[in-house]
Amino acid sequence: MATTNKEAALRPSHVTSIGQSRLTRIFIWAAVIAAVIWVLYPFIWAVITSFKTQREALEPTIIPFLQFQPSLENWSAELGLGARETTLALGNSIAIAVGATIVATVLGTLTGYALARFRFGIGNRNIVSWVLSQRFLPPVATLIPFFLVLQRLQMIDTVPGLIVVNATFTLPFAILIMRDFFADFPEEIEEAALVDGANPLQIFVRVALPLATPAITAAAIICFAFAWNEYLFASVMAPKDAKPYTFLVASTSTVRGVHFGYLATRMLIAITLPVVLSLFVQRYIVRGLSLGAVKG
Amino acid sequence: MYKKNRARYFFLFPGVIWILVFTIFPLIFSLYLSFTNANMRNFTRATWNFVGFDNYASISSDLRIGDTVNATIFLSAGSLVSTLLLGTFMAWLFNHDIPGLRIFRSILTMPLFAAPIALGFMGLILFNETSGSINTIIRGLGGGGVRWMTDPWSARTAVLxxxxxxxxxxxxxxxxxAMQSIPEELYEAARLDTGSGWIMFRRITFPLIAPAMGTVALLRLVETFKILDIPLSMLGGGPGAATQTYSYYVYLTGLRSFDMGYASSLAYILVIVSIIISSIYFWRVRARFE
Structure with missing residues (x-):
């Protein structure tokens, strides 16, 4: 069933394929190429800049070897031996993002399953709306209370503190992705298990969970990407020991004379992992990002 | 019977309790703080007294808010219009028979997953007034360099x-x-009457994607209120306070100046606006969650 969905979503449309003039075709392809260039341009520019020395980075040259001598100086400064700060920050980023992903995905799968399979007195629709509304809240509104509470719990500048923060922000994504997945999934298999005398927990663990692996993976990747990219709370709550990579990037000197090549290197390291992971969740992007509001 | 099984609470509660504890509680705490003069000037522990509506009253006389609101409205409105127009145009393009749609779609969604804080630095490099590649291109086309970093409106445009x-x-x-879910038959029927792609777009495609566009517009609008990372890393809110968005201002007031009571009242104004927008949103998408 999942495959048919996928095919349907990617069905090439024949909307204007009939009677399409040559001119229209040329226009469409030109625009498609322009769109791809528009998206890739900053990435490509950053890659080129990251291989330039400080002086060369200030010149608008593009072709390596011909126009400038590519150098690994920035990459080795950032990732090479002795780059303790980088290793520490990347480690923190991974710990925070993985921790938050686990919490959000586990809770999200349970709650998503509950909302798709059972009926609640308050009304499932109301609970779903309430979960969704969490995404509408401006994060700055909870920043100060979070800071004060974590301070009192002595959890400022700790990895668990940031795991809690990021799990909270990504949980609605996980709940809604999982709720949508289970809602579209036929109940018959689970009902059959029920007839065989299994209890709801057994059904969930043995029947529903294995079938939900692709959706769980997608939810996990989306949560991971958002937690990895988080900066606002990290800048306030993890100034030193638990500093994630986004915060390290932000503290790259921004005063006059900043080294563009080095900056580009850090920027690329910061964005690579989530961007690459996103390639694996294409099927879930529409639903995941619209929080289930649009079927895709 | 299954639908009412008592085990359902075991599944529902962990997530719901998490949200209650870590979102609803902070929000209530924040509301309370907004009626106090909480601050942390000595960097140790915040102290506060109840001050009633004083914070809310001083918002109206806060001179720094003008620029902030300008920047936010410009970015929200600008981003809403530009992303909707460009995004719809791109969707229209890829709704044609284009081989390799899956690969194109993967490439085109990559920006969504790039950390905004890093994007600000991308901007710093691209929009640099003397050596940035954008100004190089503009000069190559015969224009003068744009003062992206020093002119307030140009800086806002760069962030946009x-x-x-x-x-x-x-x-x-x-x-x-949304476009791909439109039944083919509608276009086939229309083709009997007209050969114009534009007429078909206006009469068939547009009315049928309009609900999705409304949903997207509301989601985008709320997201634009959160813009903070890009102007922060690219320009530090400058030049002056030209790219200091509302969220950014709340952040500076609360966590840089530690004027937490006042910052909470500022934040609550934004919460109220967001609640209004989300109410409209739910009123629209309710049917989806039946």
């Missing part, structure tokens, strides 16, 4: 361009999904 670059794919994938 970066935000548009990041969020256009969001509109693109959702509108594309």
């Amino acid at each position: 361009i970066l935000d548009t670059w990041q969020w256009t794919p969001f509109v693109f994938v959702i509108i594309l999904a």
Whole structure:
């Protein structure tokens, strides 16, 4: 069933394929190429800049070897031996993002399953709306209370503190992705298990969970990407020991004379992992990002 | 019977309790703080007294808010219009018979997953007034260099361009999904009457994607209120306070000046605006969650 969905979503449309003039075709392809260039341009520019020395980075040259001598100086400064700060920050980023992903995905799968399979007195629709509304809240509104509470719990500048923060922000994504997945999934298999005398927990663990692996993976990747990219709370709550990579990037000197090549290197390291992971969740992007509001 | 099984609470509660504890409690705490003069000037522990509506009253006389509101409205409105127009155009493009749609779609959604804080630095490099590649291109085309970093409106435009670059794919994938769910028969029937692609777009495609566009517009609008990372890393809110968005201002007031009571009242204004927008949103999408 999942495959048919996928095919349907990617069905090439024949909307204007009939009677399409040559001119229209040329226009469409030109625009498609322009769109791809528009998206890739900053990435490509950053890659080129990251291989330039400080002086060369200030010149608008593009072709390596011909126009400038590519150098690994920035990459080795950032990732090479002795780059303790980088290793520490990347480690923190991974710990925070993985921790938050686990919490959000586990809770999200349970709650998503509950909302798709059972009926609640308050009304499932109301609970779903309430979960969704969490995404509408401006994060700055909870920043100060979070800071004060974590301070009192002595959890400022700790990895668990940031795991809690990021799990909270990504949980609605996980709940809604999982709720949508289970809602579209036929109940018959689970009902059959029920007839065989299994209890709801057994059904969930043995029947529903294995079938939900692709959706769980997608939810996990989306949560991971958002937690990895988080900066606002990290800048306030993890100034030193638990500093994630986004915060390290932000503290790259921004005063006059900043080294563009080095900056580009850090920027690329910061964005690579989530961007690459996103390639694996294409099927879930529409639903995941619209929080289930649009079927895709 | 199964639907009412008592085990259902075991599944529901962990997530719901988490949200209650870590979102609803902070929000209530924040509301309370907004009626106090909480601050942390000595960097140890915040102290506060109840001050009633004083914070809310001083918002109206806060001179620094003008620029902030300008920047926010410009970015919200600008980003809403530009991402919707570009995203819909891209969806229309890819709704044609284009081989390799899956690969194109993967490439085009990449910006969504790039950390905004890093994007600000991307902007710093691209929009640099003397050596940035954007000004190089503009000069190559015969124009004068734009003062992206020093002129307030140019700086806001630069932030807007970066935000548009990041969020256009969001509109693109959702509108594309909506377009692809339009039944082929409608176009076939229309083709008997007209050969014009524009007429078909206006009469068939547009009315049928309009609900999805409304949904996307509301989601985007709320997201634009959160813009903070890009202007922070690219320009530090400058030049002056030209790119200091509302969220950014709340952040500076609360966590840099530690004027937490006042910052909470500022934040609550934004919460109220967001509640209004989300109410409209739920009123629209209710049917989806039946």
